[in-house]
Amino acid sequence: MDSSDQLWQFFRSLLQQLPSMLTLLGCLIFCIVRTKRHPGVSVIAAFSLFYLLLHGLLFAGVYTWVPTWFMADRSPAEMQTFMMVLRLIYNTTLALGFGLLLAAIFMRRDQIRTHP
Numbered sequence: 001m002d003s004s005d006q007l008w009q010f011f012r013s014l015l016q017q018l019p020s021m022l023t024l025l026g027c028l029i030f031c032i033v034r035t036k037r038h039p040g041v042s043v044i045a046a047f048s049l050f051y052l053l054l055h056g057l058l059f060a061g062v063y064t065w066v067p068t069w070f071m072a073d074r075s076p077a078e079m080q081t082f083m084m085v086l087r088l089i090y091n092t093t094l095a096l097g098f099g100l101l102l103a104a105i106f107m108r109r110d111q112i113r114t115h116p
Contacts, residue, residue, distance in 0.1 A: 006064050013060040024053045041107045048100035055097055059090050 014021075031046035066086065071079050 006068065010060055010064040013064060014057070017056050017060065021053060021056055024049050024056075028053065041104050044107065045101060045104035048097050048104060051100065052094075052097040055093060059093075062086070062090075 028046055028049040031042045031049060035042040035046075063086070067079070067083065071082050074082070
């Protein structure tokens with residue numbers, strides 16, 4: 001696969017993730033807006049949403065270019081093992097982002113009251 005095909009594959013992967021990316025971006029903006037009301041929760045949730053956004057962008061590139069860089073002249077069995085390890089890394093790092101988001105959701109919230 002030449003570089004223009006890989007670039008097209010990368011952009012196609014990003015387009016497939018576009019609804020999720022836009023949702024993450026919307027939630028990130030919502031967290032930033034709510035920072036004054038729930039500062040601890042909002043900051044951790046915003047960090048995890050930003051992490052998940054970067055995770056999607058990064059792994060779109062990883063799945064596009066890394067297999068061709070490291071596995072150009074390998075056997076199908078070696079390629080299968082390599083892809084299994086790559087999927088394990090992907091899912092582990094994704095679980096970290098969701099775990100951090102879940103922790104933010106269930107954190108204690110100290111609400112600032114404006115009414116006496």
